[in-house]
Amino acid sequence: EAGVAQSPRYKIIEKRQSVAFWCNPISGHATLYWYQQILGQGPKLLIQFQNNGVVDDSQLPKDRFSAERLKGVDSTLKIQPAKLEDSAVYLCASSLDMYRGAPSYNEQFFGPGTRLTVL
């Protein structure tokens, strides 16, 4: 079974530029998560999708960050314009279905992440 795919793996941009990250979850997984992991910190949830709907985006800086999962499969996270403090690793994860009763459906599988450096 293929894991969670993310691209690119690394990205370097100047501040005020825009950038987009792509994530393809494990086949059949309904729930998709985007996390931001700043150096020295744990991952912070940015947005959570159930199929193509947003479940939680309370920690997403909506003035500059946006995300979509139009067909309920792969997802794109965009930053526009980027700031220096956006330098981080952006992790994507997926789980079977957060709304199923069995907790095992909530188990998250993580991709390798995209390391963003903003200069």
Next chain:
Amino acid sequence: AQSVTQPDIHITVSEGASLELRCNYSYGATPYLFWYVQSPGQGLQLLLKYFSGDTLVQGIKGFEAEFKRSQSSFNLRKPSVHWSDAAEYFCAVEGKSTFGDGTTLTVKP
């Protein structure tokens, strides 16, 4: 609001020695708890999880964790550490997918 605290930022142990990484959580209900490991340049790998039932859970790579409701803790243990265990370890609680800030483990030869 839920939170996870990992009090130890960095721990160094000798190869073959035992290990305990601490995790304390704050959560309003019975939590789902997880331990993940992250090696340099790698994604997060699930070590073990607690949903309910037996409070001592076994994971991969010889790790185990004990859920103690009275202490709001979920500490990770391993009886004998291997050099390949050197990595960063994260405790997490489900709900808002809240992670601690991690403990970096260094293993001395």
